[in-house]
Amino acid sequence: MATKKVREQAHKVLKDSFGYDAFRPMQEEIICALMDGKDAFVLMPTGGGKSLCYQIPAMMRPGTGIVVSPLISLMKDQVDALNACGVKAAYYNSSLKAADAKEVLERFESGDLDMLYVAPERLLSKVFLAKLQKLELSMFAIDEAHCVSQWGHDFRPEYVRLGELREIFPDVPMLALTATADEHTREDISERLKLEKAQRFTASFDRPNIRYLVAEKRQPLTQILQFLESWQNCSGVIYCLSRKRVEDLAVNLQRHGIRAAAYHAGIPGRSREKVQDDFLRDRVKVIVATIAFGMGVDKPNVRFVIHHDIPKSIESYYQETGRAGRDGLESEALMLYGSGDVNLVRRLIENVENIDQRRVEVHKLNSMVGFSEALTCRRRVLLGYFGEALDEPCGNCDVCLDPPKTYDATELAVAALQCVREVKGHFGMGYIIDVLRGSNNARIKENKHDKIKSHGAGADINADEWTSILRQMVHHGYFMQDVSKRAAMLATKKAEFIGAGEPIILAKYQPGIRRQFKRLGMARDELLFKKLVALREELGEKEDVPPHVVFNDVTLTEMSQRKPDNDKAMRLISGVGEHKLEAYGDAFIALIKKHGDSKASKKAKDDSKDIPMLIAKGPGLNETQTYTLALYRKGLTLAENAAQQGVSETTVLKHYVTIIRAGQYLDVPAYIGKDFETVMNELTDADPYASLSEIKSDLSVDLNNEEFRLVLAWREAIGVA
Known part of the structure; x- marks a missing residue:
């Protein structure tokens, strides 16, 4: 069992290096298991925080952590992000020049790296394995572990040999991670990687910030252009089945003034790399691609994913739509569904020679068709496929928003x-x-x-x-x-x-097209947010890293809401660690101060009230609570928030209490109303030896239990209690 000291150290690394106050669900338990030298198998959705599960133990344990990653581009993005946080990380692959590769190996051999990212082929070469056996290793992390399974949707033969690591390095803890795997794939991964005895951690597959929409395909270009009207100047990915469709759609979008680019395996390697880099750096806003695009893309602010054609499986659909909203902010996934596309995919499957593999793919396609034609909550269907039950309809898919008879x-x-x-x-x-x-x-x-x-x-x-x-x-x-x-x-x-x-x-069975749904906005100072985005792009260009490596959209949104004007206030912003505060803090604080002094923001400032900085007194938020906060920030009332999620108002109030205890702002005084000051004064004057139930019964204002707890959480968060 990990000691209290280990847990405290993990929290310190989380805050100092990555700028977060609390772990997401399961992260701390996984980190503690690895710190104890145990193996772990983690199923966690894209955007759920898988990377921290191995990054923090690799930083804390003696030696270097080896991270096995399938794509060169993914390695570079993750290493850039880690270096920006002050973490000693590098990658070793074929993209490096000889001198750079030599320098990385020297750092590795001298123990100067917390983490080294490698491809499976490079890792399993005789020369590299011999080198590894002479050095101190903190752990192995196998990312995208579904690639090891022939049941998986992204099987890679070179991954199969990774099971050898357990035999060669029996005392080095191993962590396998995947964002999507059905039960058969999970068992196959465990067997092939020899992790049958590993502790298994399965997070919820739910991504509540993604709205799932399916429309009957009629005029795809027109439908896509209409959809993009509500996501102007936002990043997104559009998937097509064929290269020709990719190129035709990209050209058509460009003709309509959209910064779009095509991406598929037939485009020369350097051109593909440029398109991907332009997308990461926000020079291109919309990527039109085949499934060749995406696995190596670590871009948190993708706001939408469109499927022009039906994917081959729910696993593919889940992983591809999961590239939207990795930062936890509102996003949408639209699929255009046509029977002709289903027949096309069936014909492609018929060409698969292996009978068993063909049978598996037919089943997966049929499940995808079932999702597309669902007349029940789509999120229920999606989660049910992965063996997870959803007690109530989600309230954030087209079926829930426009229910059939x-x-x-x-x-x-x-x-x-x-x-x-x-x-x-x-x-x-x-x-x-x-x-x-x-x-x-x-x-x-x-x-x-x-x-x-x-x-x-x-x-x-x-x-x-x-x-x-x-x-x-x-x-x-x-x-x-x-x-x-x-x-x-x-x-x-x-x-x-x-x-x-x-x-x-x-x-009732009722095929047809569903209406478009109005997107809700984010409550923030939009003018300041745009200025912060521009500064982020400028700093990213200067340091030759994607803008989100500087700060992600969640961090900029919080800055635009809370307007921190000194180092102490900036430290309270999610995603601002010590290294980034030192590197970028002065520039962002100066911009926020300048914005506050400008005439353009004066009226808005006069009309708003100061938002107090809340002290976090409880754990971080889970996915559902984060969604509740997102809906609140959009301006939804308690009743609207509950209706949107299909839960009771009491449940949402409980979320509000947790949100306040996590140090996130909610306007509790406005919620309680004109009696707020009376309640606060009476609580101040209350008998310190009385029980909470006695104090509540003595109040002159009638509050239900959750409202009472909300006020108590507020008092504690602002430092009164």
Whole structure:
């Protein structure tokens, strides 16, 4: 078990080097496991903070941490970001000139590096392995670990040999990390990397700041241009299936005045690198790409991802949409869905020679189609695929924002369950539908399923409607599809209650296009934010690093809200560590002061009140609480915030308490209203030996329990309590 001293040291590194006050969920536990010398397997969504899970232990443990990364560009971006925070990191790959490579090895051999990023091919060469065995290593981190699995959507043969590391270095802790993996892939990763005994950490796959939208593809260029109107001058990625579509769409967007560029494997390497670099440095705003783009892109302020065509799998979709909103700010994922694209992908899959691999890919595509045609909360479908349940609809997808009509489908659900049980769990969805509709094809007759009770029980329902019904029942958790048995439909424990408990309410099958939804804004001083962005770009150019390496959008947003005008205030801004404060603090403080003195901001300043600096007294925020804060900052009331998330107002108030305790600002005086000062004065005069329940009952103002806790948290955060 990690000692209190180790935990305190980890928090100090987090604050001093990276500028964050608190760890995100699971980060501290993972770091402590590695500090204890244990192996770990981490499943955490993109933007969930995976990197810190190995960066901090590598900095704290003696020796150098070896980080295995699949792409050269990803290594460079991460090393640039670490160096900007004052961390001793380097990469060793084929992009380095001989002199630079020699210098990196000398630093490595002399123990001058906290972390060294390498590609698997370089790491597993005999010469490099021999070198590693002579040096002190703090840990191995295998990033993008799904690349090791043939079940994964991004299999890379060179990753397979990484399991050798566990045998060669039995005493060096190993961490495998991936942002997306279904159950089969997870087990495969554990087996191949010999991490069967490793502690497994699975964070929520939910990305609440991303709004999921699916529209029927009709006029894709027009639809995309309309969508981009609400994301002007923001960074985004548009994925297409073919190189030709990529190039055609990029040209069309350029003709409409959008700073767009094409990216695919057919473009020469140097040109691709320039496009990627221009995107990272905000010279290009929209990348139109095939799936060749993205895995090596570490850009936190991508505000939208559009799929011009359907992806091959939910894993691909999840990972690609996950490139939006890595900074936690509001983002959108739009997919244009057309049956013609599905047929195109099916034809591509038919060309796969390996029968087992082809079967897996067909199942994955069918799951993707199920997501696209879902009539239930899309986030529920997405998370359900990865084995995670969502208790309430998310309130932030097109289905939740524009719900379809529903009906009582209990009788149909009973018939479907009876059929699945009668065919004894060896048949897929298409076969079940054929039986229910009373088909007498050769396969059904051969299996004698034309004789069972459920044969023809749903003959009056067409195949598309039955497909919708069965998919919804999968999404609701009544059935599962076993990919290891040709996607056979299996009843879950939840299915036992069909027909015996609550009615089964499903959405009516209703194909068609959904409306566009208005995007909510961010509550911040927009003029100051734009000035901060310009300064960030200027400093990035000067230091030859992407702008977000200087400060990300979250940090600039907080600066534009709180307007820190000295070092002490700047230290309280999320993402401002000691190294960055020393490097950039004076420039940003000077700009903020100048903005405050300018005539342009005088009126806005007069109309606003000073925001007190709150002292963090509790843990950091989880993803749901962060989303609640984002909605609050957009100006939503308590009731609107609750409705948007599909939760109770009491739940949101509990989030507010946690937000205040984390040192994040909410206008509690305005929320309590005219009686706020009365409450504060009465609390000041309260008997210090009385219990909280006694103090609350003595107040002259009627507050519910959560409101009372909110006021107490506020008093503590401003240093009164």
